[in-house]
Amino acid sequence: MNALDLSRWQFAITTVYHFLFVPITIGTSFLVAGMQTAWYRTGNEKWLRATKFFGKLFLINFAMGVVTGIVQEFQFGMNWSDYSRFVGDIFGAPLAIEGLLAFFLESTFLGLWIFGWDRLPKKLHLATIWLAATGTLLSAYFILAANSFMQHPVGYELNPETQRAEMVDFGQVLLQPLTVITFSHVISTAFFVSGLFVAGVSGWLVFKKHSLEVSRATLKFGAITAIVGFLAVGLTGDFQARKMVEIQPMKMAAAEALWETAAPAPFSIFTIGTLDGSEPVFEITIPHGLSLLSDHSWDGQVEGINDLQAQYEQEFGPGEYAPNIPMAYWNFRLMMGFGFIGVLIAIWMLWATRKERIPQSKWFSRLAIFGIITPLLGASTGWIFTEMGRQPWVVFSLMFTENGVSPTVSVAQVLISMVVFTLLYGALAVVEVGLLMRAVKIGPPESVEQTYPDKVGEDRPLTVTY
């Protein structure tokens, strides 16, 4: 392995890991804000108990999201310094703005929310969780604007003298349609993931007949969020697919292992074979499916890998322009498959608990837990598809991944950091899941006595401490 491969592995490990916590943070911050608002409006104690309980789970998760996010801010420079030089003029801006607008907002108001139960009046305290949640949204937007530039560079000019991409239109970098589409897809996913997170945890509690008043309500709340979220994921995914055909046709062709241009193009659901262009051993396809997916037409033509390869060779010179086809093909399917399984579990949980029913089957509790994991796997495979499908480019059409790696960082250095991050992240995952399980076993508090101060910062006994 050379430093390039190791750097790619490290980026993949640290980023996929980071993104296990991100969607839960984004979605659950809003769901907890929703629960607290329900309590504020109705005065029904079950919503306060739900707020405290899911707030606790949310914070256990948030801590991991924060610390793994620090690495993200630094590793562009550490491992991808030539990439950073090349795009710094453009890519650095959204990152810096993310810090200034989003990270400060999130961290400050979350601190106020956690420790403010004793220190802030009721309404103000409610506002802090909404502001923290808004921070997570802003953060997602700016980082996705940066990512979208890698998928589809806009608003730049190449400076032949410095050999760097230079920003000429910040509006385009920030507001290009791909960013808006990707943002809506990722945010829908965050609500889908978080809906199932809340529903799955609640499902387990319902099965254990634990705090039924709370857990039944939050199961419904979570499952409905997940179903609505799933519909939005599908709709925005459709936009995303059509945009992809337009700007990165190779990625779509790879997602389908479509070697030859076809009209109409079928959608392949499952293949046994090598995906290298030879006849598959076994295949299930939906005729016209890919044409529909790509441009909503029955017989639309979809470009194949071979044609695109020839076209790119002409445009960019000789080279290999197709990503790893099996990775693209299977991750695309796994993404959708995990999504479908997740939404089915959400629907089934709603059905099984209809009209005050309490499911007795052990399968209910197993599926509830499984339902937490599936959408996370869907999000991970989706990102692996998006980023591996972009290869061999780090910035599509401008820079190859192999040219972005740090020239002065040795194999030994990357190996050390990769091993250190992997071991550390692995150990922390065990700790984190252990704490989450404890929190779930303990369940929502039996009752909560909550009184707020009248004035900001009033001196009264502390109930929240480290």
Added chain:
Amino acid sequence: MELQQVWIILIAVLWMGYFVLEGFDFGVGVLLPVLGKNEQERRALLTTLGPVWDGNEVWLLVAGGATFAAFPEWYATLFSGFYLPLLLILVALILRGVAFEYRSKRSSPTWRKRWDAAIVVGSFTPALLWGVAFANIVRGVPMKAGGADNSLYDGGFFNLLNPYALVGGLTTLTLFMTHGAIFLALKTDGDIRVRANKLAAQIGLVATVIAVVFLLWTQLAYSDKAWTWALVVVAAVCWLAGLAMNRAGKEGWAFIFSAITLAGAVAYLFCVLYPNVMPASNDPALSLTIWNASSTDYTLKIMTIVAVIFTPIVLAYQSWTYWVFRKRVSPSQITDADHGSLDLPGESLKV
């Protein structure tokens, strides 16, 4: 004034904010086992950081992001060049952040002991290494030319461990520890407040000696400007004023002065460097400066507009947080200190 000058000032300001704010977090973390004699005290001490540490750390992330946006060449060369020290800092920050949030969740003494160790190591390491990193930048590092007129770091890991840099590391470490003790004297109550005050005076003396050596060494060996003496004097006077206020029991003033000292020290290092951001020790032509490492004027202009609008807002709400949590935390307020909020039924009864 050119935009490059505006941005080097802004980045210096971000580092000042970071050293002042996370500086006391680091100090408190290192002093956890020294000042926290029992669970109640340790939890009180950590609770003073609870609402603010994460926001304090964002100053670092924004400094990193702003360097990427405004001086991409510097960001690229520095971060890839100082690879292993940065890795150590990142691991430390990860451990420490998680430790803050998780250590009091369970009552098990082993659990808490391990996370306490993570807090100490996770605070000690960056407190030392930020000084080492800055001193190396000021001292200059070997550089070589890369493709497209880049300057790349051309030294190994051990090149960064030189006497001057180690003195720099000890300077930030002892300054942060003093700053942390002063913060605790300001933010706690009872016996621990008295002890923090005494400890601040003691570490403060050690810090004074080390910092004087570092500042004189810097000024005599690495500054080509006579006027930076003025900043040395300002930093020294503020520091001594801070220690005097600490002795007089005026904790608020002591904190303000130690904060100014830390900000002044950062300002001093940036002034010594100016207009370099990463001088080459082997060939001045390879040095990165604010002029050859910067983004285009267009990017700098956009970033300036964003910074001008949003920095005051951030400062306003972050200051407000400190005002909300202005009351002292006393160990007696930590009821049930041996209890973990995620103890399973029956678990907290075992000791």
